[in-house]
Amino acid sequence: MLTVADYFLSVRKVEKENYLAYLYLDAKGRLFLMSENADSALMQVVDVSEKPDLVEVFSGLIARKINENTSAPVDFILGAENDTPMQSVTLVKDAVRKAYSGWCGGVSKEKSVSSKEVKEEFPLSITFTSLQAGEPESIVKQVQSNPFFYWEQVQRYCREKGIGPKDVNFRATDNRNLISILINSVNAVMYINHYRSEWFKTKEEGLSDQSVEVLKNMIVETIEKNSGNPVYVSLQNDRISSTDFVITFINQVLPLAYEEALKDISGRKGIPFDELKESKPLLLLYTVPRVFGVDEKRGEFQVRTSTKKQDMEEMAFLSGVRIREGNDTGIASLEWMAVNEYDSDLLKEQKITVKDSAPLGPVDNALVIVDEKMGQSDVTGIQKMLSKEGKLVAKKTCFVLGLNE
Numbered sequence: 001m002l003t004v005a006d007y008f009l010s011v012r013k014v015e016k017e018n019y020l021a022y023l024y025l026d027a028k029g030r031l032f033l034m035s036e037n038a039d040s041a042l043m044q045v046v047d048v049s050e051k052p053d054l055v056e057v058f059s060g061l062i063a064r065k066i067n068e069n070t071s072a073p074v075d076f077i078l079g080a081e082n083d084t085p086m087q088s089v090t091l092v093k094d095a096v097r098k099a100y101s102g103w104c105g106g107v108s109k110e111k112s113v114s115s116k117e118v119k120e121e122f123p124l125s126i127t128f129t130s131l132q133a134g135e136p137e138s139i140v141k142q143v144q145s146n147p148f149f150y151w152e153q154v155q156r157y158c159r160e161k162g163i164g165p166k167d168v169n170f171r172a173t174d175n176r177n178l179i180s181i182l183i184n185s186v187n188a189v190m191y192i193n194h195y196r197s198e199w200f201k202t203k204e205e206g207l208s209d210q211s212v213e214v215l216k217n218m219i220v221e222t223i224e225k226n227s228g229n230p231v232y233v234s235l236q237n238d239r240i241s242s243t244d245f246v247i248t249f250i251n252q253v254l255p256l257a258y259e260e261a262l263k264d265i266s267g268r269k270g271i272p273f274d275e276l277k278e279s280k281p282l283l284l285l286y287t288v289p290r291v292f293g294v295d296e297k298r299g300e301f302q303v304r305t306s307t308k309k310q311d312m313e314e315m316a317f318l319s320g321v322r323i324r325e326g327n328d329t330g331i332a333s334l335e336w337m338a339v340n341e342y343d344s345d346l347l348k349e350q351k352i353t354v355k356d357s358a359p360l361g362p363v364d365n366a367l368v369i370v371d372e373k374m375g376q377s378d379v380t381g382i383q384k385m386l387s388k389e390g391k392l393v394a395k396k397t398c399f400v401l402g403l404n405e
Contacts, residue, residue, distance in 0.1 A: 058099035
């Protein structure tokens with residue numbers, strides 16, 4: 001395992017050097033902080049459980065950045081040990097965002113400008129790096145760095161087996177090699193396999209290290225009882241589940257649990273980890289809710305967007321149409337999808353708003369659900385469309401293969 005000093009030195013060689021602060025979390029919940037222009041001997045250590053102190057530390061750093069510059073990004077980079085509870089990572093990110101929002105509001109009042117203008121002059125970013133000794137190609141890193149990871153895994157598996165995605169019979173009755181993940185409207189998570197089910201009633205529990213451990217054990221159980229068969233993971237979420245939560249789950253909890261499951265099997269059975277990754281790929285299949293069902297004549301893909309505004313999440317739902325002309329493929333413009341009959345009180349309780357039109361500006365995240373007929377040129381075209389200036393711009397995207405209920 002890297003020492004804290006080793007981490008700071010190595011990440012500064014690999015990453016850019018103008019971060020406001022370099023952060024490192026250990027498994028005991030201690031946050032090591034090195035601010036810009038400091039050397040590795042000048043580090044602060046903060047207990048992440050002391051959240052008010054954590055916010056105060058970040059507030060001081062951000063205040064100096066804002067007061068000393070006319071315009072500059074407020075960038076943090078965060079690394080963590082493999083055994084660090086995910087709740088600790090979340091606490092650190094939330095503390096950074098709270099400190100940032102507080103100081104932007106203060107500057108807004110002091111200079112009589114809108115908070116939006118301040119944030120445009122001093123945009124915030126938190127880069128999470130899984131730079132760890134001995135694990136340059138971890139599943140978690142691959143998922144977080146490649147927006148096409150899940151889609152590509154299924155496509156590659158189907159090519160090797162000589163089948164199409166529509167031929168993947170993962171919903172068969174009494175399917176013993178299927179793990180179902182259900183996320184409801186209040187972001188509670190249920191794990192189900194042929195042998196048992198487990199329930200996490202809040203989104204905090206769903207993202208916890210206990211959730212990772214339970215899912216890991218269920219994956220181990222399913223793989224070992226189906227050694228000759230592939231293992232599929234089916235994800236389904238309610239129409240008003242938090243898009244941010246769903247994306248966080250499939251970028252952090254699922255790949256981490258799967259990776260830990262393979263490590264467990266590798267250690268006990270003496271099978272090389274890389275060999276297991278190759279023979280047991282992480283096959284995620286997104287179950288499209290009926291309300292967003294694909295229209296055979298029009299709907300070819302859907303996009304769920306998420307943008308954090310203060311302590312609220314703003315979501316939008318869009319559909320896209322693919323137009324074929326000869327051997328070429330074109331992607332028509334996105335259009336807004338109405339989500340009717342949702343419970344507004346429930347949304348308020350979850351601190352979520354649903355836009356009644358397509359977003360006009362950039363969004364933080366986009367979950368793109370494409371149907372089984374799409375190929376590489378299609379998903380690449382969608383990615384390019386979602387990154388064009390002057391249109392809907394998604395800062396981060398995640399592509400999954402969608403199959404109807």
